[in-house]
Every structure is written in structure tokens, then in C-alpha cells.
Amino acid sequence: MSAPTPIKGKDEWEGEEGGSWREADGREGEVRRWEKGAGQGREGEKETTLFDLQVSKYQLQIILEYRMKFGQKVVVVRCEGINISGNFYRNKLKYLKYLRLRCNVKPTRGPFHFRAPSRIFYKAIRGMLPHKLTRGKEALARLKVFEGIPPPYDKQKRMVVPSALRVNRLNPCRKYCDLNRLAHEVGWKYQGVISTLEARRKVKSKRFHDKKKQLTLLREKAKANVAKKTDKHQKVIEAYGYN
Template sequence: MFTQENIIVIDGKCHLLGRLASVVAKQLLSGQKIRRVKMHAYLHKRTRFNPARGPFHFRAPSRVMYKAIRGMIPHKTARGAAALERLKVFEGIPPPYDKQKRLVVPSALRALRLKPGRKFCTIGRLSKEIGWKYENIISELENKRKTRSHAYYVTKITKEKSLLEAKKNAPTSKVLEKFGY
């Protein structure tokens, strides 16, 4: 499915958590480097003798995804630990990865897996309900990234149009060169 040489950046928007985690876990175990971006009752479970020893409930969407992937990898073995070192999970799309092509996993897309009209929830909303405080900051950064991306796209399109026009006028320029222009 993926190539071994480069880092894979997966856009986690509109994906089902478990299905995406299983595909990512399998690729990590096969040696692929993966960067996962855009991840947005559980809290009452605790130990009776010392709650500081766990279980730990992460509030950030990236950590929820990390924990789901870790549960699908034999993380206590050397192979599993090495696989987890190849994984990086972020909220939003940070600067080194915003200019790279982002992939989706079709077998984990919500639109392809869930029946239309079914209820669903997002990790971002769940994280906010359990105490994650940075949803507004991440959305502001995403809006800034989208405006920069749109500006780049507009300039790219105008450059492509001007290049096409120049190629269309290439025979005319050859004739003009004969006359010294």
C-alpha cells in the first residue's frame, strides 16, 4: 500500500478511529514512518490504591489516537517500541508537514464505512468535553494555514496559465526572432 522510502503524512479528518489505527499500526510494524495530522465517562476509571499510577486518560486528540494505535502494537517488545518511535501524531497540520501531500485511508473513511444518516462523534468534540483546552487555538492555526495555502494555490494557477499562454505563443516568438525582436 505504501512505499518504504518516504514519510507518509495521513490526514485523519473524517476517518473512523479504530479502522485508521489498525491500518497505521500494521504499516508501522512493517517499518513505515507515519505522521498523522488533524486529530481532534472514560475519566472515572482509576486505581483504588494510587490513582497517580494510572490508568492515564489523555485529553488531547493526538494522544487518544496514539493510545489507540499503541493498543494494536506489541509495544513492550523491541519491534513494537521501534514501530512506535516511527509514529508522530499532531493536532492540526504543523509547518514541516503542511507543504507535503497528505493521504487518506479509504478503508477507514467515515463516508465509505458508515450508513448515511448514522450518528457519529468526532475525537475533537469528545476531547473538548473531557477537558482539552486548545481547540480554539488549533482552529485559528488551521484557518491561517488554509489562507496561506489558498494564496499559494492562486499564485500557482496564475503561473500555470501564463506558462500555457507562453507555450501557445511560442511559434509567434520564433517568427519575431527572425526579424530581430
């Protein structure tokens, strides 16, 4: 299956055709991509699984907020891999200051402080949407966020937003930190669990990818062996616009 054609600007969702990403995750499934009819009705909505490693948190928020308003369903996986600009210590102090915010009269009223990377990212996007209005609630309902890559998304093709990648958005000499470490040091308790599950998933993905490469090579050899016999039939097929 061919990769999606990159589209410029906010309409850009690029497939995982890059070498290092494919070698790391390997597993491909059904490609679900945004179409022009999305957002015009429930039947036109498609779901995009978004691979969220080494991307700029702020830029990704802007793009997702824009897409969800127009009816795009988005699943963000591996939220622990999000990068935040600024050194780690500075971001940790900012988050510890945020943890001290509370209601003096009745703390159970909020604000509620999330520690998991997925919930930190979720709350950041929620702050960019009119989430108390109907259209904001509906837009927020189109977003799913996860640490790691749980089933069934581990068997689907993931997408990436090139315009939000750290290498494209951040100056090489600038400092940054991972949401994984930040969340762990402010109270997230499942860093070890997620890393263990991800290690198992990558082993399975590599095994699947190696098997797929072997099958692809065998298929190409088989095509070459029967090319002379099927040449005249292939010309008829191509005359009708098929490959």
C-alpha cells in the first residue's frame, strides 16, 4: 500500500515511510487518513492514529485543535515521547508551581492536577478549546490519548505530523525535556510498566516487519519469474488504467 501524499500546512499527515521509524515499530495495518468529506457528518469521519515521538508539544496542540474542530478523530499514542522546549529543571519548577494551585475553600472543587503524560497533553489541548460549549465538547470527544501503543492501535499504521517535529521546530542548540521524565518526577507511577510493555511490543513489531520483508522479496521474485508469460495480459490490464 502506498504512503499518503504529503499535503502542505495544517492539512499535512505523513505516513511512517521513514527508515528509523519503520525499523523501530515495523508493524503496518490499515491506513486511515483524513479526507475532504471529514467533519461534514458522522459518516464522513475517519480516525487517524498519531505517532507522538520527539514532537513539539505546543505545535502539536495547535494542529490537533484545528483538526478536531473540523470533525477529525485523532488517537495520540506514545504521549510520553512528547518534547517540551526549555531545560528540564525549569519545566519541573513550573509544574511544581502548578501543583500548588488549589481552592482554599474546598480543594476537591479543583483544579485537578494530572501526572500521566497523556492527561497532561489532554489538558493542554482542552485549554485551547471552548470545552464548556457544545462544539468544544464535541471536538474534545474526538481525541484519544495513550501512553505506549495499546491494542488495537499497535496493529494499525501510525502517522506523524512533520510540521510539529522537534527537529523542524526547535533550534538545534536549544534545550528541551521529555514529558516522560517530567511526569515521572512529579508523581507518575507507571514509567517502568510502560517501558516494559513497549519493549515487548517492539520485539513483536520487529518480528512482524522481518517476516513482511521476506514475503515482499518472495513476491517480487515470483512476479519476475512469470513476467514473460503474463506480459500480454498485463498490457491489457494497464490499458484500463490498472497496474
